[in-house]
Amino acid sequence: MTTRERLPASTVLWRTAETMRLGRREFASNYTPAATLFATLPRGVLQIVFFTVLGGVVAGDGHRAYAFVGGLAIALTTTNTVGVINVPFGDKYFGTFWRIRTGAMPVALLQYARAAPYLIAGFVLFIIEAAIAALLLDMSGLAVRLLPWLPLFALMACGYALLGIAAATATIAKRADVLAPNLLACLTMLCSGAFLPPGRVGWVDAVGSVLPVRHGLAAVHAGLAGRPWQTEALLELAICLASAVLGILAVIMQTRRATRHGHDDFA
Known part of the structure; x- marks a missing residue:
């Protein structure tokens, strides 16, 4: 089969599911239960x-309530979601990018499918961290009020993850993939407005x-205060989609760079 032949939709779905399964195993190898329990989880709780x-x-x-909501968003993105950049990093360090780009599946689709388990696991971990932090801070009531807004937190995590993949992929050849x-x-x-309310700088x-x-975050704060929040939520969705396009x-x-230079060493 050549890369120009169109795959049936059923084949694409099956291969995408298999790629997600691979991503789950890749995540398990990078984040062992011990590392998650004794490093990632305490870090997220302490950050909040x-x-x-x-x-x-x-x-x-x-x-405190404003800062708690902001701390949740920051812990979700910069602590739990940042692991998705291991996807492009892995292709660089193990020299597997050429095998992906010469295959029949779109490279971006494979990247996003492999990153999905990182995102899902990070969100589950975030919920546990939020519950523990709320108990420690005696803010369980606010945490319960935030439950209906979990889809917005998931949208924030998705947008941040997609932009992180885009940034890592775009700079991986410039030796700035970590920076x-x-x-x-x-x-x-x-x-983000997590701790500095809008309108200050x-x-x-x-x-x-x-x-x-x-x-x-603006949508969550507006929703908690009983103000209209839909416009801010739509803007967050638009940024999420734009981040996917950038990726x-x-x-x-x-x-194209790899094809032009004839190698994938990203030197």
């Missing part, structure tokens, strides 16, 4: 607790408006 306490100290007890996702994490933490608002998380463009760029 730290930013909630910090918000109360800096802005008063009235800001780019870390820079994205810092920008997200600063510009102009350039922070401008940068945050085109990054994942900010609009999703596809990054894959196309690297595929």
Whole structure:
């Protein structure tokens, strides 16, 4: 079979499912139960607790609820979702990109399918972290009120993951593949509105408006306050879709580069 032959839809679905199964095994090898239990889980809990306490100290007890919601979003994205960048990293370090780009399946589809288990596991872990942090902070009531808004948190995680894959894929040949996702994490933490409410610093608002998380968090805060939230949710969805497109463009760029140079060593 050549790469120009169209695969039946049933074959595409089956291969996508098999790729997700591979991604699950890949995730299990990168994040063992011991590492998750003694490293990732405590880190997420402490991150939520730290930013909630910090918000109360800096802005008063009235800001603790705002900081708690923001801490949840940051823990979900920069702690639990960042693992998806292992997908392009793995192809680089193990030299497997050529096998993927010369196959019959779209490269971007395979990347996203392999990343899905990371995203799902990270979200499950996030729920556990949120429950533990809420108990420690005596904010269980707020945590219960947030349950209907979990789909928005999932949307934020998805947008951040897709943009992280795009950033890692686009810079993997420039030896900046670690720097780019870390820079994205810092920008997200600063510009998401998690701890600095909108309207305080102009350039922070401008940068945050085109990054994942900010609009999703604004929608959650609006929903909790009984204000209209649909517009912000739609903006978050638009950024998520734009991030997916950027990931596809990054894959196309690297595929063409590999074809032009005749190798996939990303030197």
